[in-house]
Amino acid sequence: MELDESGFYNQLLDYNNILYLCHRNADPDALGSAFALKEAIGGTIGVIDGCDRVASQIARQLNIEFVTNPAEDYDIVVVVDTSTPAQLNDFQLKSYAVIDHHATTSLNQNALFFLHRNKSSTAEIVLGVLKVMGAPVMRRTAFALLSGIITDTGNFRHASSDSFKAVAELLELSGIEYSEVIDILSSVPQDVSMRIAFLKAAQRTNIERVDDWIIVSSQVSSFGGAAASSLISLGADVAFVASKKDDVVKVSARARREAQNAGVNLATLMEDISVEFKGTGGGHEGAAGMDVLGETENVLAACVEGIKKSLMKKNS
């Protein structure tokens, strides 16, 4: 059942023991949104496997307590900022709700109720819920939501006018200075193994050119998503980076805005290819991912072919 902000909040009031569950390797948008909901409504924050580098720093800074790989004995689980069950590993969802901003959220289908908005971050949706509730927006809540918006919009590169409005509102309501948030976010040191992953991704790149479009694919053992973004900043229009772990090939895909305007939609591409390779996938037009089974080379080849097709369709 799809609900609006006030419906979502009113449904949650019926439950006592709520778990706000973030996707694995929780980012600031997931953790910040879960934290703001917990502060306003009560409950426990859970993460699968842990937080990413920036979210860990924010958790330390704001003293955010969370449970890693929580048990499954809650009255209801609110899945936050998560589009596919694969992002929750083996966590068995029974009674659950979803609050999310991804273009395709397959988790909505079996949820008791869900709140979905096409915003740049889940944090912006949560702010909407807090406003409907008339909940006070305290410093830590505002800080957590601001860091979610800033990181999910790629430092406002993919921000909508709504994201800017939400930021302005959060600063006003909480009295935080924007520079305080930026200082924390930029003081997080870039992990050395992440920088090595960027360099390896660049070294192993296969480059394909279609007209003036550059499509690249590569492989690293970890940090695939960040490595794909780094290939975009190096000059690729579309980048696919695969990591193989046991039998699962994890692909992270990124595309420049110009490629999206020319017809590239990574969310649907990842969904389509993941079906072909017996896995799950989805995300946004410009940033998506999938977990599939197969040979890494074949999976990457299918990704690159898919992009070539969508770029050529536009030309003809």
Ligand SMILES: [Mn+2]
């Ligand atoms: Mn998000």
